[in-house]
């Protein structure tokens with residue numbers, strides 16, 4: 001799987017995928033990147049990446065369009081399946097907007113990979129497929145890759161709002177289905193479960209997890225649960241995705257969630273480093289119990305390492321300042337906390 005081969009990245013214009021495409025190009029890969037709309041300015045940045053003119057081909061493909069996805073995967077030795085809707089707003093039709101692209105979309109990508117004789121598929125899942133009320137997991141025990149979120153609990157728990165149920169359910173089902181597809185067909189499928197991803201953005205629009213950090217600094221009307229978050233830098237995540245693609249011995253799931261911090265601790269860090277921002281108020285943080293954290297040891301044992309959280313935060317905020325995402329424009333609607341993160 002040397003760097004002279006061709007790989008496909010689905011949803012190439014997104015936050016995580018853009019960094020992955022940049023890394024792959026830097027390591028000598030030829031990349032087939034899929035986007036939904038070729039004329040959308042949201043993915044224009046891809047063409048400006050170094051070596052993009054020589055080694056990046058952009059394909060128009062919705063996850064639900066098997067033929068378009070198959071055309072993008074032809075000639076590829078590897079596939080990085082990154083695309084999934086990560087909604088910033090509440091969903092109006094969760095089955096259509098969330099489950100179909102996540103679940104049917106993943107199946108389409110895997111079928112296309114099989115048809116093209118791809119050697120390995122890396123599926124980007126999430127720690128939401130690990131951490132939510134796992135059945136039979138001993139209280140206080142560090143969670144590892146053998147821990148699966150309880151899909152039934154996510155579907156049935158009234159405390160969760162529509163949006164969060166469906167995002168979590170979609171990530172659980174699609175990861176399970178992808179690994180099962182690999183077992184059934186012999187296609188080499190591995191998954192990565194990132195925590196909350198922060199870092200500078202390559203894409204021009206603000207994605208949901210970057211909006212999380214922006215909200216903590218700008219403040220606003222929404223309450224935030226004092227959850228124990230697991231954070232990873234987007235650049236370190238891209239390295240992790242490439243590592244599990246390249247290391248022959250990689251198999252199964254890989255938690256990629258190295259930094260554990262509560263919202264109160266994160267707020268203290270932000271206030272000490274950026275005293276000029278209003279930040280969310282302490283009253284807007286709702287306390288809750290903290291279950292046992294997760295470990296990224298499996299990935300570390302493969303040779304992965306990551307930068308300190310302080311560096312990630314500094315780079316993410318420095319980027320947002322330069323891009324004007326932290327400005328306080330007159331008449332601007334109040335900043336909102338992405339509802340996705342308030343229940344998962």
Ligand SMILES: NC(=O)c1ccc[n+]([C@@H]2O[C@H](COP(=O)([O-])OP(=O)(O)OC[C@H]3O[C@@H](n4cnc5c(N)ncnc54)[C@H](OP(=O)(O)O)[C@@H]3O)[C@@H](O)[C@H]2O)c1
Nearest residue numbers: 011014015016036062063083084085101126196197207209
């Ligand atoms: N950011 C995090 O904190 C985090 C944490 C854990 C896991 N993840 C996972 O990482 C992946 C990427 O997330 P991200 O943070 O980079 O979000 P993002 O910037 O919103 O990227 C999502 C990508 O998916 C594409 N997409 C959505 N629906 C699609 C469809 N029907 N057909 C084709 N493409 C579609 C989007 O394309 P358009 O631009 O056309 O909408 C976009 O390129 C997702 O699988 C997400 O679940 C993210």
